[in-house]
Amino acid sequence: MSDTGEPPVKKLKKSDLDAGSTPEENLPEVFREYNIVQNALNIIAEQSSGVIIRIECNYNAIKTPYLEQRNEIIKKIPRFWITAFMNHPKMAALIADEEEDCLNYLSAIFVEDCIDPYNGYRVHFHFSPNPYMENEVITRNYYHHGEGVPCLLSSVINWKPGYDLLHIIRRRYALSRSPPQPGRPVPLFRQTFFSWFDDLSTSVKDTIGEILRDEIWINPLQYYLLSEHENAVNVVDCI
Amino acid sequence: MSDTGEPPVKKLKKSDLDAGSTPEENLPEVFREYNIVQNALNIIAEQSSGVIIRIECNYNAIKTPYLEQRNEIIKKIPRFWITAFMNHPKMAALIADEEEDCLNYLSAIFVEDCIDPYNGYRVHFHFSPNPYMENEVITRNYYHHGEGVPCLLSSVINWKPGYDLLHIIRRRYALSRSPPQPGRPVPLFRQTFFSWFDDLSTSVKDTIGEILRDEIWINPLQYYLLSEHENAVNVVDCI
Numbered sequence: 001m002s003d004t005g006e007p008p009v010k011k012l013k014k015s016d017l018d019a020g021s022t023p024e025e026n027l028p029e030v031f032r033e034y035n036i037v038q039n040a041l042n043i044i045a046e047q048s049s050g051v052i053i054r055i056e057c058n059y060n061a062i063k064t065p066y067l068e069q070r071n072e073i074i075k076k077i078p079r080f081w082i083t084a085f086m087n088h089p090k091m092a093a094l095i096a097d098e099e100e101d102c103l104n105y106l107s108a109i110f111v112e113d114c115i116d117p118y119n120g121y122r123v124h125f126h127f128s129p130n131p132y133m134e135n136e137v138i139t140r141n142y143y144h145h146g147e148g149v150p151c152l153l154s155s156v157i158n159w160k161p162g163y164d165l166l167h168i169i170r171r172r173y174a175l176s177r178s179p180p181q182p183g184r185p186v187p188l189f190r191q192t193f194f195s196w197f198d199d200l201s202t203s204v205k206d207t208i209g210e211i212l213r214d215e216i217w218i219n220p221l222q223y224y225l226l227s228e229h230e231n232a233v234n235v236v237d238c239i
Numbered sequence: 240m241s242d243t244g245e246p247p248v249k250k251l252k253k254s255d256l257d258a259g260s261t262p263e264e265n266l267p268e269v270f271r272e273y274n275i276v277q278n279a280l281n282i283i284a285e286q287s288s289g290v291i292i293r294i295e296c297n298y299n300a301i302k303t304p305y306l307e308q309r310n311e312i313i314k315k316i317p318r319f320w321i322t323a324f325m326n327h328p329k330m331a332a333l334i335a336d337e338e339e340d341c342l343n344y345l346s347a348i349f350v351e352d353c354i355d356p357y358n359g360y361r362v363h364f365h366f367s368p369n370p371y372m373e374n375e376v377i378t379r380n381y382y383h384h385g386e387g388v389p390c391l392l393s394s395v396i397n398w399k400p401g402y403d404l405l406h407i408i409r410r411r412y413a414l415s416r417s418p419p420q421p422g423r424p425v426p427l428f429r430q431t432f433f434s435w436f437d438d439l440s441t442s443v444k445d446t447i448g449e450i451l452r453d454e455i456w457i458n459p460l461q462y463y464l465l466s467e468h469e470n471a472v473n474v475v476d477c478i
Contacts, residue, residue, distance in 0.1 A: 076269050
């Protein structure tokens, strides 16, 4: 620090700092003392999260009839969900061009939060009859099992012949890469809305589920009403 | 999609999709219906967070004597906090070289979580007598005021003459930039541990506070025991 022109900082010796503290050979005993207290703290933390999850579940049960009523109202608004999705920048980025038309048939969503004592969630997507898939409902379920291990369950999508959107997107992606690699498997493309149902990896964040649960589901009309020329303040004025 | 060889997807007309749905001129009435239900949901959500914050506060009060006891045990371990900080990669990156020696004198930390109904937190840093600062305790307080506006309060650090670490780091940073700009104010340097006390901007995440509250404070011995050659699994074995 001499180049700064400041007085040199007096470096204390190790012995100065250790005065009155525990020699290294006695540390295991100190760690044991620490551990007794830490275990008590862990137990309180577990009790606290157990109580809080139960309360959240109770409040979610109170919310359910209102959420169902909200869904019925939303059904009266044309193309509500695809509009809300496309107005959410992070969600819009996850929807491939080929998926947009199919999502016009998305008639209802229901997010079940906190479905078990391990703070899971389940999202149901209801589709009206459409040229793409046989399923009326597809579901994605994220939960914790036993000691908190994250688990995922997803519906298998029954695409109608020739309308497998993932196949179509994958092929477009493969064709866009030149030169194609003969004999090699078609490369993976970026995650998209429907590929999310195929992705059962728990090592990464469940992005679409979290956007839905924590942002869109809170008040989806806010997103529906957003457009490129409006901001959240205008929306508040509007409703 | 014709280049993929897939059958063309039948694009439905707007009129197909809107069959049975509400014409645009009737949408304001639908939005009003929506808003009544959404208001009910918002009230339930507010009640729920109020209840949850009260429960968290109660559990924090139960934890307090154990946390104080843990702090007394930690005081027996030489250079506990600086070691724990330097073993936490994100925290270590925020500590400037010039700050390390001063942090050897950090004798205790206390994180008060959930100190008011707006989910604030306060972190107290206790220092033993040292060549750098007059303060025995410096505090950083993050809380929400009134309608949830985030607020910050920080202790003013009384540096001893010639030992103002922020001045020393700022000067080193300015000297490292060539050519120096005469007449220009000394440029800002990256956030460091002590500059955090000067930074009262609420527009960015309170990173150091959140690392302390949500990671280190949960079980600081885990970080103290980590070294470059150990991982979390070894630590669990060790204690």
